[in-house]
Amino acid sequence: MPAHRSIRDFDWLMVVLVCAICALGVLQIFSATKDTRFAEAWWKQAIWILGGFVALWIGTLVDYHSLLGQAYVFYGLALATLVATFVLGMTAFGSRRWIGTSAFHLQVSEFVKLVVVLLVARYLSELKGEELELRDLLKLASLVGLPLILVMIQPDLGTALTFVPILGVGVFLAGFRWQYAVAILVLVAVAAPIGYWVVLKDYQRARVVSFLDPNQDPKGSGYQVIQSKIAVGSGALWGRGVTKGTQTQGRFLPVSQKDFIFSAFAEEHGFVGVIVALGLYFLLLMQIVQNAQTAPDKAGMHICMGVAALLLFHVLVNVGMVVGRMPVTGIPLPLMSSGGSNIVAMFLMLGLVNNVRLRRFVN
């Protein structure tokens, strides 16, 4: 791969957008953790971001076709690691999501997302026909469903659900009869109540209830939503200023450097800040989609669109939760929320998008 191409064709706009979003994130983490025991989180985050750019670069190095070739190997590894988390994993906040020592640990499921993106791209790009057959769909759904269930029973419903849009968008792009879609919707409509009472755990049910009516349970999950809405609303047009938000600074917002970081951001930077930040995410998404459009092949397009679907889902669910329009699922806001695994995994995926972009002229 000649050097001139890698420098010139690199998606510099994406890098600028990512830098801007990450900078807002670091600033907000600094503000949200000021004078708390997490006060060093902002520079840790900055180091993770630097590491992320290395990951982004690594993600572009190897031709994504060879990565796709190993997709099933990655898939096998991912399943093995997920099972290993059950055996070796650390329990934190009541669920087993991390592997490693207490000083350095990885949230395995973050990287499984990447594997799912590769898996879906590989599977769909190998299909011959114009439309997706039901048989293929079921096969793919089972392949995605296995890690999904493993993550769900950690239990981490939020992350598990992020696999669904990857699959959904992939299937949609691959071509799918609308009759099937209707059938699946009906199936979901029937299965949802059963799932609600049988599969969901109490705390998850509580989250659903509190999403539907936050005031009914003001001390549990509802409390988080109410406090988040108060934080967002009190930010008004211009915000209350960095380190000036009483909801954030007074710890009324739960985990304001992680899942509710956008709430803290909205309080301190107001509607104007929100428009800027969401604008950056929107441009980033459009940039990824543009890379999908210019992808040299189906597989490349599926990779880009898988990443786009994942990112859109994250933004929708996380930011929607912040304004009370989505249930509390506990998934982070990519690139802003404090947390190493999430950052590195996201940068790796953006590396893949770049990987596709860099090879759009190559055959």
Place this chain on the structure above:
Amino acid sequence: MKLHLGREDGQASANQLLRDDAKFAAQKIAFFQYLTVAVFLFLITGFWDLQIRNPEVYQERALENSVKSIPVLAPRGKILDRDGRVIVDNHDSFTLYLSRENLKMEHLRPIAEGLNIDYDGLVARVRRFQSRGAPQYQPIAIKEELTPGELAFVDSHKDANTFPELEVVHVQHRLYPRDGLAAHVIGYVGEVSEAELSTPEFANFHQGDVIGKDGIERQYNDQLMGVDGQRRVEVDSYGNERHVLDDKEAIPGKNLQLTIDLDLQAVAELTLENRRGAVVALDPRTGEVLAMVSRPAFDPNLFAGRIRSKDWKDLVDNPAHPLMNRAIQAQQAPGSTFKPIMLLAGLETGAIDDNFHISCPGGATFYGHFYKCWGKHGTVGLHEGLVHSCDTFFYNVGNRMDIDDIAHYAEMVGYGHKTGIDLPHEAEGVVPSRRWKIRTQHEKWFAGENISVAIGQGATTVTPIQMASAIGGIAIGGMWFQPHLVPEVHLLPARRGEVNLENVAKVISGMYGVVNEPGGTGWRARLPGIDVCGKTGSAQLVSNSAIKAGFKVAEDMKDNAWFVGFAPRDNPEIVVAAFFENGVHGQLAAPIVRDVLKAYFDKKARLAQPQPQIAHVPTDLLHQPPTLPVSSAAVNQ
């Protein structure tokens, strides 16, 4: 869609297929773009709703969350005795408040259970605050004197997620002397009542304010009470203060120095023991109250927080009325202590003269009715009449006088009117006269009634403070100063009686005899080296005729014992009145007065002695600036 094709080469056809695939997806990708736009619009409308359409609602709720108003209670002023010794102090304690800015009624039950507070009482209290329309920032005190365990409970439950309305405030609580020492003088504090809030005096007060309820605490509430401050602080979700927004400091109340002498007060308390009665000691030259005791007493510390309803009920239902200050409220027949006043009145009006004497065979008959004397005194003149407290003598004096003249002199010494002492709820007693009888009983006066009045029976009633003031005024030559507990308050000018000092001297001579002459009824008040004058009194609660008729005298119907005494005979400095219920005879009250007088003169003698000097440092040395010799100063430079 603009697809930039790369170099065309031999593999073009294979690539064409892929590109076609990608092209096929172009519409679907466009659909995804629209979906993305929709998602972002959906999110932005969420922010629009919260941040642009009604941010005020959320700003207010953020404020409710994070801002707490904490009362800064002004400590009440201390109450000191005449030597500056502390009688009433304050002590540090913690009071639990409910902040009303973020109060939730459904929290009251767990809070009441956690802190062992009566739930119904708590709810009623919160309702009362809300109905009075007290300002929202004013929190409600719900428990005083928190124990460490209760503090720990509050500390672990006051976070935003549990009971953010809980607030512990460091306060200064009243600390009263133990065992009810001077309780009636001091009074007590309590929360302002509904009824008081409707009076003009307390119009500017709020529900929950602590005010003086009785005694000095009530009388001088304005001085003792400071001005409460308020602190508005920003708190975090754990209820910890983050910073202070607004700090209005409390202005502490002013200390109040009383005329009470704790040494005398203590002696008076001890010597009255547990008898139901009162002791008052005054300086007749100024009206300063040196000691004032009432029994039974109560413990004002019960009121220092909010008094429990059971304690309050016990006090109110007690038949002995411990809350009553008998020194200023007990209205009792003066009995024989009225005789000095009768003697003075008789001499002044000319009803009797120096040569007047009667014969006492143990009583006398007036208007066809026999009046008994307590003894057989033979021939009795002015002096003996008083010394032996001969009833027959004074029956005759009364018989020679007009009731309105007797009333005139009784009122001259201060009976029938409030003395004006600076304590609330003083009683005024009764001085019977023609007008009084018409007014109260719609009957005219019968001359026969004079006979009982002459020995301090009948309708006449006085309070211990009136008696001390009355006799003290006679002792200094017919001048009456307004009794008071706080010096330099606006006092009424002293009243000078229109009396002949020679007649006064005769009365005083008789009172000297009561204590110091053989056969004097007040011999128990004698003090070696001190010329004590005084008069006993045994006020009947049941008439002698009723006893004769077989009326069984119950314990609580026995005669009340009085003694009033002053010293020294020339230039008196102190007058003491002692009274106790069912004491049988005034002789038994005399030792109380003697003990108080002795304490007064012992202290005076002690203070008059030259103070031993511990170390002698010449004062000129202390004030001389150290001077260095000129030479050494030069060397230093």
